[in-house]
Structures are given as C-alpha cells and as structure tokens.
Amino acid sequence: xxxxxxxxxxxxxxRISMHEKATTxxxxxxxxxxxxxxxxxxxxxxxxxxASSIQNLAWQGKTLTVRINxxxxxxxxxDVLTLIPEIGHQIDTLVVPKVESAAQIHYLDHLLTALNxxxxxxxxxxxxxxxxDASEIAAASPRIRCLVFGIADYSASINMPLSSISGHGxxxxxxxxxxxxxxxxxxxxxxxxxxxxxxxxxxxxxxxxEGLNSSAARSRALGFDGKWCIHPAQLxxxxxxxxxxxxxxxxxxxxxxAFKTAxxxxxGAAAIGDSMIDQASVRMAEDVMARAEAAKA
Numbered sequence: 275x276x277x278x279x280x281x282x283x284x285x286x287x288x289r290i291s292m293h294e295k296a297t298t299x300x301x302x303x304x305x306x307x308x309x310x311x312x313x314x315x316x317x318x319x320x321x322x323x324x325a326s327s328i329q330n331l332a333w334q335g336k337t338l339t340v341r342i343n344x345x346x347x348x349x350x351x352x353d354v355l356t357l358i359p360e361i362g363h364q365i366d367t368l369v370v371p372k373v374e375s376a377a378q379i380h381y382l383d384h385l386l387t388a389l390n391x392x393x394x395x396x397x398x399x400x401x402x403x404x405x406x407d408a409s410e411i412a413a414a415s416p417r418i419r420c421l422v423f424g425i426a427d428y429s430a431s432i433n434m435p436l437s438s439i440s441g442h443g444x445x446x447x448x449x450x451x452x453x454x455x456x457x458x459x460x461x462x463x464x465x466x467x468x469x470x471x472x473x474x475x476x477x478x479x480x481x482x483x484e485g486l487n488s489s490a491a492r493s494r495a496l497g498f499d500g501k502w503c504i505h506p507a508q509l510x511x512x513x514x515x516x517x518x519x520x521x522x523x524x525x526x527x528x529x530x531x532a533f534k535t536a537x538x539x540x541x542g543a544a545a546i547g548d549s550m551i552d553q554a555s556v557r558m559a560e561d562v563m564a565r566a567e568a569a570k571a
Contacts, residue, residue, distance in 0.1 A: 277337050277366060278302045278568045279420065279471055279500040280516035281509050284341075286311040287320035293327040300509040302500070303337045308353055309344070309371050317349050325360045339396065341369035345378045354382070358389045367394035367419050372427065374403050379414035386417065393417065396473075399461055400424030401431040408461055412468035420499070421465040425475035428457065452492070462497045471499040480505035490515035517569040518562045526559035526566075533559075 283301035285292050287308045296304045306324045308317055328338055340357060343349035354368070370382060379397060386393055395417040399408055405428070412421055434453070452458075458474075465472035474493040477486045486508055490501055494515050501512045518526070528546055533556050536544035543552045 277419075279337075279473060280569070281500060281512040282339075282473060282502045283506065283509060284311065284476065284502055284504055287324045287340075288312050288316035290323055290327065293323070293331060295506065297331050297333055297336070299506045300513060301336065301503065301506075302513070303339055303366075304333065305339045305341055305369055305502075307341045308349070309341050314349075317343070317353075321353060321356045325357060328361045328364050338365045339367045339369050340365055341371060344372045345370060345382065346372070346374070351385075354385055354389070358386065358391050358393070362386075362389065362391040362393055365393065367396045369396040369398065369422065371398045371424065372400050372404075373397040373411055374401060375407060376410040376414035379411060379418070383415040383417055394419040396420050396422055398422040398424045400427035402428070403431075404428075405457060405460060408464035409467065412464050412470055418468070418470060420471035420473050421461060422473045422502070423458070423461055423475045425454070426478075429454075458493075458496050458498070466497065472497065474498040474501040476502040476504045477508065478504070480508055483511060486511050487515070513569075516565075518566045522562055523566050526562035529555050529559040530563070 279302055281301045282303040282305050283296055283299055284305050284307050285296045287306050293306065306327065308320055308324070312320050324340060340353075340361075342353040342357075368382070368386075370378070373379065379395060382395060386395075395415060396419055397404075397411050397414075399405055399411070399421055400423075404411065408421065412418060462472050474489075477489045479485055490512050493501055498516075500516050503509055503512055529551050532544040532546050533551055536542070543550055545551065
C-alpha cells in the first residue's frame with residue numbers, strides 16, 4: 275500500500291489531550307507512542323487510552339500507527355496481545371523500536387500471523403549492530419513498510435558526544451561535514467534495495483525552524499521519504515520539504531514532454547537545452563509527478 279509518509283507525528287500514548295489535538299494536525303501519519311515518551315508507570319494505562327482514542331476519535335482519514343516497546347523488554351508482548359485484538363484492523367503498522375536483528379522481526383511476524391492480523395511493521399534502526407544488519411532486517415518480512423532511523427539511540431550506541439540538548443539532529447558545527455552521512459546513505463540504500471520507504475529521525479529543537487528546514491531539506495536530498503516530528507509546529511515545514519515544489523514539477527513535466535516527443539520520433543533519448551535526458555531521467559520525473567499527485571490528494 276503506497277501511503278504518504280512525509281510527516282509522522284509522534285504522540286505520547288498516555289496523553290489523551292495530545293491525541294485529540296493530533297486529529298486536526300497536518301500530519302500524514304499519527305504515531306501513538308508506548309515507548310520512550312510514555313513513562314513505565316503509565317504504559318499499562320496508555321494501552322487502554324490508545325485503544326479508546328483509535329476507536330472513538332475522528333481521525334479525518336489519517337494513517338494511524340502505534341509504537342510498541344522494545345521486543346527484548348518486559349512490555350512489548352503485552353502491548354501486542356492487548357492492542358491487536360482491539361484495534362489491529364484500524365491501524366496501518368506497528369512501529370518497532372531498537373530492532374537488533376532479523377530474528378526479532380521474524381518473531382513479531384509470526385505473532386501477528388497467530389493473531390490473524392495483516393498489520394505492517396516499521397523497524398527502527400537505532401544501533402551500530404542494526405545498521406550493520408539493515409539489509410537483513412529490511413528483508414525479514416513482507417509486512418515491513420519502511421525503515422526508520424533513530425538518531426539519538428544510534429549516536430549513543432557509537433559513543434558520539436552529546437553536543438546538543440536532545441541529540442536529535444541539531445548540527446553542532448564541530449565536525450567539518452555531516453558526521454552521519456554514511457549512516458544515512460547506508461540506511462537509504464538498504465531500505466530502497468528492499469523496495470521500502472525510509473524515514474528520517476525527528477529534529478529535536480522544535481523552536482528552531484531554520485534548523486528544521488535545513489535538516490528536512492538534507493534528508494530529502496539524500497533520498498529519505500519523510501521525517502518524524504515531535505511537535506505539530508514542525509509539520510508544515512516537513513510536509514513542504516517532502517513534497518515537490520512548483521519548479522520541480524515544472525522541470526519534471528518538461529522532461530516527460532521532451533522524452534515523449536523523442537520516442538514519437540523514434541529516438542531513445544532527448545535533450546532540453548544542453549542537458550541529455552533518458553529513461554533514468556524519465557523515472558525521476560515520474561516519481562516527482564507521483565509524489566505531487568499524492569501530496570495534492
């Protein structure tokens with residue numbers, strides 16, 4: 275299913291007031307969270323709140339997901355056994371944090387099959403081990419819809435310094451370049467090779483629109499399909515970054531028109547000005563138009 279995932283708004287599972295506000299947000303996807311944003315003492319109650327919200331609030335056609343707890347921890351199994359019988363048919367995926375191996379995805383896949391549930395899975399890559407094995411994780415189940423990058427936990431796993439308050443992508447300027455460029459490129463390669471969308475981590479400072487714009491533009495330039503958001507104020511900028519702008523759409527239309535003319539004349543390539551266009555150019559242009567149509571819809 276080709277669901278638009280430009281912006282994913284993370285909403286604490288135990289905060290019913292935030293659930294209600296999320297229904298009117300500009301997010302493509304609402305992720306109700308049982309993991310990091312939900313304190314341990316609130317996790318059991320949060321399951322019931324999430325089930326009630328999904329069943330009773332007017333979500334206005336938004337895609338809904340739930341982030342369960344770490345599969346290696348004490349909460350995840352009960353998250354699944356409690357929520358899936360109630361709301362498994364109303365959500366798109368389970369978002370799975372701290373995935374370390376394909377075996378964990380196999381386990382969850384079998385569990386969902388035993389529960390007679392067709393839900394998708396979104397593994398979060400959050401450690402050096404997970405990045406090393408990202409290809410195997412991405413191919414571990416046909417349920418997988420996308421790979422997600424968890425920047426703070428990944429940074430902790432490789433012992434990067436805490437150079438910003440949140441550790442969620444704010445550029446400290448210390449390293450002469452992007453210290454995570456290889457990480458992004460490898461994750462995108464592994465995800466796209468498996469036919470998946472790849473989603474970037476949130477930008478931690480929700481009062482820094484300039485930093486967010488820069489972060490989202492870089493993510494899109496590298497090939498990410500969307501980005502998590504931790505505050506509704508971030509949604510418009512992220513949606514814009516992952517939607518084709520008018521200049522990009524116009525360029526794509528010119529490419530498609532020129533190539534159509536070339537084909538009608540019996541040529542396999544064409545030129546616009548001094549630039550050659552071929553089938554690869556056409557595929558890129560078609561992707562732009564598909565994303566424009568999806569964003570418009």
